[in-house]
Amino acid sequence: MKNFLTSLFYFFLGLNLYGQSSTNIAKTIRVNYHFMLKGNGTGNFNEVTDGDGRIYSGYDWARNQVLQMNQQSDQNIQMKIPLGNTLPVLDKNYNYVLDAVYFWRDDNTYYYYQADNAYTLYGQDKGSVMNVLIAETTGSTVVGGAANNVSIAIPVSGLLNKYIKMQNEWDAYLDQWNNLGYFSGWAQSLTTSHEFGHLLGLNHTVLYGSGAPCPVGCPLANYPNVQGSINYSCGDNITDTPTAWDITSSNNCTEHPGIFNAATNGLYFSNNLMDYSNNLCLSPNQIQYIHSGLELGNRAFTSCNAVANDLSLCDVGYPKVSYFGKNILVGNCGTQSDITNREKIDIYYSQSVELNNIEIRADSQLEIIFEPVCSF
Ligand SMILES: [Zn+2]
Structure with a gap:
């Protein structure tokens, strides 16, 4: 009987994990951004400017990219091929939250071909936040990227190292200012959305x-x-x-x-997000697969998973943008916690937040957001 029940348990477990994951439950993925600068601090966005004189920081640019990726995730369109197909157009129901933004000044990790080494050296919160490395390639303004570790399996041991390396985001940004007089970023964000599709387990369709x-x-x-x-x-x-x-x-x-x-x-x-059409269609089974992954190995990267444990901090602020915890305690450390210099900080909690000895300046903001723990 015990074996029978055990088999039954695994049968339902398998059915749940691979067949009927809850695509109706919205899931949010934690991401951080790393700007790879030259040793002298040039060649990319920095903490204050776009590296070209405009007051538009790496924080601003990363926020905009995550916002656009969320807009792209909030849309779906009819799959174009096969012609005349009647596949339903389902909600993707997954989103991203910006966890932190880092700036690294190192001539040995500036270029795209050095990005794997950059992740080894500077990757943060490996296994719970998906890392995005913003690097450069000489002589090109074409944005492209690659995803590392597309498995959605639960790791038997060790961390699931999930990261994306992107090339020429900064060049493309400057190119738009120089040639158009403004910056949109939509197509570049779509390229990053595509790379995230890989990290979430999908391959190209054709x-x-x-x-x-x-x-x-x-x-x-x-x-x-x-x-x-x-x-x-x-x-x-x-x-x-x-x-x-x-x-x-x-x-x-x-x-x-x-x-x-x-x-x-x-x-x-093909107009699939996972081909090279710069479009955003995902099929029902692709969406199903992403959600299955977020309930398996990628679960560790969800924000609802991050609000399951208590968190105690002395100070809040950059480079961290978002904090996650069950019962969160801030500022019981003697020194005052300051949110200033255009910092925008979000605190996500599932049970309680206690703030002590904290000052928020007029140019900055703190938002406190309730988020329930995962229900899958
Ligand atoms: Zn690809």
Whole structure:
């Protein structure tokens, strides 16, 4: 009987974790940003300015990117391919919260190719906050990135090191000011949203992990190099997103869904967040997979998980932006805690907050937000 009950337990556990995760429960992911500066403090956003004379700090830029990623997460659109499909357009129901912003002055970690080393040296709250490294590449203003560790499994031991390295965000920002006279950032934020899609467990739907189009076994007028033999395993293994072969066979090998074809105005071009379309569609099963992950190995990165333990602090303020705890006690340490110099601090609590000996200046703000512990 015990074995039977144990089996039953694991049956339901498995069903719950892999089949029916609660996509209806909103989940928030903690993220921090690292600006990689040159040793002399130039070459990126800093604590006060954009590194080019404007009073627009790395804090401001990171806040804007997280805000835009949340706007992108709050939207979904009909999947374009296969043409005429009637897949439902579901709420993604996941968001991000900015945990902290760091600035590192080190010539050995400034460039994108040095970013893995930067994470090893400077990564913060590994295993509970997803780290974003903002680095540069010489001679390019094209924003791109890579995600480290896309597994959603619960780690058997050790930490789940989840981080993204992004290149040329700063260059793209300056490029927009110089050429347009303003900064939007939407497309760059979408690229980061895409990289987070990887960290949350998703792969490209019609491309290899590296971004090369999946071979489809037929010559393509617009991209002859992807002829190859058909590779059915290239893609995302998500059942409701079509493969490159599904699409090319449906259009008689005239257009690959991973390559924009100007002749058809991209009729068969994937609009999935997880391809290179700079668009934001996610299918129901992709959303399901993200939520499954957030209930498994990625659970440790959710804000509702972070408000399960008590927290006691002497001082609050930058570089931390958000604090999380069950019963939170601030300022019982003798020295006064100051929130000043344009600091904007958020405290998320699930049970109580006690503030002592704290001063908040007019140019700054403190927000205290109730957040219940995870219900999944
Ligand atoms: Zn990608």
